[in-house]
Amino acid sequence: MNILKNILFILLITAATGICQSKSGFQIARVKYSGGGDWYNDPSAEVNLLKYVNDNTSIKVNPKYVYVDISSSKIFSYPFLFITGHGNIVLSNSDVKNLREYLLNGGFLYVDDDYSLDKAFRREIKKVFPDKELVELPFSHGIYHSVYNFNSLPPKTHEHDNKPPQGFGIFVDKRLVLYYTYESNPSDGWADPDVHNDPKEKREEALKFGTNIIVWALSN
Numbered sequence: 076m077n078i079l080k081n082i083l084f085i086l087l088i089t090a091a092t093g094i095c096q097s098k099s100g101f102q103i104a105r106v107k108y109s110g111g112g113d114w115y116n117d118p119s120a121e122v123n124l125l126k127y128v129n130d131n132t133s134i135k136v137n138p139k140y141v142y143v144d145i146s147s148s149k150i151f152s153y154p155f156l157f158i159t160g161h162g163n164i165v166l167s168n169s170d171v172k173n174l175r176e177y178l179l180n181g182g183f184l185y186v187d188d189d190y191s192l193d194k195a196f197r198r199e200i201k202k203v204f205p206d207k208e209l210v211e212l213p214f215s216h217g218i219y220h221s222v223y224n225f226n227s228l229p230p231k232t233h234e235h236d237n238k239p240p241q242g243f244g245i246f247v248d249k250r251l252v253l254y255y256t257y258e259s260n261p262s263d264g265w266a267d268p269d270v271h272n273d274p275k276e277k278r279e280e281a282l283k284f285g286t287n288i289i290v291w292a293l294s295n
Contacts, residue, residue, distance in 0.1 A: 100137035101125070101293070104153035106184075107144045110165035112192060114158070115142070120265035121157060127265075127282040128289055132222070145170045150177050155292055158186040158196075159262050166199045175203045178245075178252040183292040186255040187262040190235050196255070200245070209243040209255060218242070218254060218291040223283040229259035230280045232273065251295065254288060261285060 103121040108114050118140045125138035143149045143156070146169050150156060156177070158164070166174070178184060186196060197209065212218065212228075219225040219242075229240040240259035244251045263271050264281025273281075 112160035
């Protein structure tokens with residue numbers, strides 16, 4: 076943890092990549108997308124995760140809920156985007172172009188299947204990177220060990236279809252630009268305690284995992 080506390084302002088890396096971030100601190104931008112999925116669910120999730128990051132690392136954060144339309148140039152104001160929801164997602168040609176440019180220019184996208192998003196997400200992300208595949212990350216990947224060690228891949232916060240939790244990625248020039256959790260759903264564990272009534276240890280596990288994702292994204 077001491078090493079992490081000396082890392083700080085890895086977010087200054089974002090200046091070199093062309094993705095900006097408010098001087099008031101690191102924020103996660105929730106992505107608004109079309110298709111009917113509830114992109115907006117559990118708005119307390121990012122706020123609680125950012126507070127946890129603030130309390131357990133030296134990363135300066137601005138723990139407020141913000142969202143951006145995927146077609147908007149505002150996505151370039153945030154180094155870290157977050158997509159979740161249930162059901163369908165549809166990306167227009169302009170959405171695809173905007174997201175691809177964002178990811179190629181240093182941005183990072185985390186996607187958490189909140190249940191039944193998988194089929195639509197896989198279909199739409201293929202529009203963004205038709206020449207790339209979602210590949211399952213091995214246990215040895217740094218995202219599972221950047222701050223806290225996860226010895227069984229992503230945590231299983233909520234049960235969906237009784238399948239093992241998995242974490243997938245898309246790489247551009249060896250850089251992980253997109254991370255996707257399936258049958259895991261850690262973002263539910265970030266929400267306020269009374270939203271899903273998860274045990275304290277489950278929420279703590281999910282918050283630690285979210286911290287790993289943020290630190291990996293900002294430092295790599």
